[in-house]
Amino acid sequence: MERKEDEIKQQLQELQRQLGKKQSFEEAVSSIRSLLLQYYPSASPSLQKSFYSVVCRAATILKTRYTAPGFWHAGLQLFFDTERLVSESSERKKLQDCIAQAQDHLSEIENQPENSTSTENRPRGFLFEGHLTVDPEPPQPDWLVMSNLLSAAATLPAGQSSEENPASSNSSEAAANLLRELADRLDDIVPMILDDAPAAPRVPPASKEVVAKLPVTTVTDEFLAKLDADAECAICKENLVLNDKMQELPCKHMFHPPCLKPWLDEHNSCPICRHELQTDDHNYESWKEREREAEEERKGAANAVREGEYMYV
Structure with missing residues (x-):
């Protein structure tokens, strides 16, 4: 039995x-x-x-x-x-x-209304090929917005002093406005400019050897006394109790081992801070290194755009 x-x-x-x-x-x-x-x-x-x-x-x-x-x-x-x-x-x-x-x-x-948006509050349509549509106009795709901004910036005349050309002050103001808009959309523009790298690969499972070496702690009265009353495993959301086993990641966050293993197999990151563990996939680890280098390039491009904006302020 x-x-x-x-x-x-x-x-x-x-x-x-x-x-x-x-x-x-x-x-x-x-x-x-x-x-x-x-x-x-x-x-x-x-x-x-x-x-x-x-x-x-x-x-x-x-x-x-x-x-x-x-x-x-x-x-x-x-x-x-x-x-x-x-x-x-x-x-x-x-x-x-x-x-x-x-x-x-x-x-x-069951009690939710079938259509929570009334006809009176529904966004109006837009003209398309001479006809008024039922749905509101969709937003322009990011690539088109970026293209329009960069094209407009490229048509600006070369900077001239206001003594040589009274209209140059207006050109400078226009340039400053465009650069501000470019800076506002910087997070979208820079990846498009530097988008030579392939899409991010799926994160492989954490290295079995690395996971096996993660320390496991048994929850004691002293351990619980150091935590909040509602301390819980962030994966299963169950409150910690005496004699629970808790496995600690390098970022110092802890979880039930039966919860952590399948999570790392699927996500390979801390559920709280997204810290990634090392994998056994050499290609992925090489990609991460290249991505770190590309991130430095993105920061450099961002600084260059911001410095250009300051020149017109």
Whole structure:
């Protein structure tokens, strides 16, 4: 019996990981419900706690990640089933709160108006080939805006003194205005000017060797005393409790190891500060080095545009 319960706990752990993925959430909830109804009534207190924990994790993930009604309907049924089975009053109260929140969320969705934008407030159309369109005029693409600005700047006459040409002061003012506009759009212009590099590659998983060496700390009373009362794992959003295992990244942020590994496999960055870990992909590491050098070039181009603006002020 003990071996069977260990297998069920492993299944619950795997299903808990699947809850974090949008495409597998509903299927994972359905599997948890099936196991719950089949095994919870005769389960040991330890296994019952595992069931309760994974149901609470499903509630947390729903509140922090998903809004689609299908996910909340699935969660609501899971909360109903669990609330009927648990015996502890605190657990029943928690599940009743989850049920109420799910019902409120679904009620809000059902009561949303079909068209929240009235006809009176709808943006007017624009003329296109002699006809007035129904939709508002779309914004010009960035490349066209940049092209127009740079073309206008190129047509400005060479700077002359106001004594030689009284109109030169107007030209200088126009140049200053154009340079200000160019500076305002600098973040968009500079990448277009220097856009010889290929698009950023997908970030490979973190190096297994690097991840294996990340230190793991057990949460103690002293550890909790140094943190806020609401300290949590930023990935699963669960509050830290005594004896939790926490793995520390080089940026000093800490997470549950079962949460951190799949996150690093998919994103390879700290969920809080976006610090990247080293990968085993030589091509990607070379690209990062080239990108650092290109960033220095972008900064140089930005400074050049700003210095040009100051000359006309």
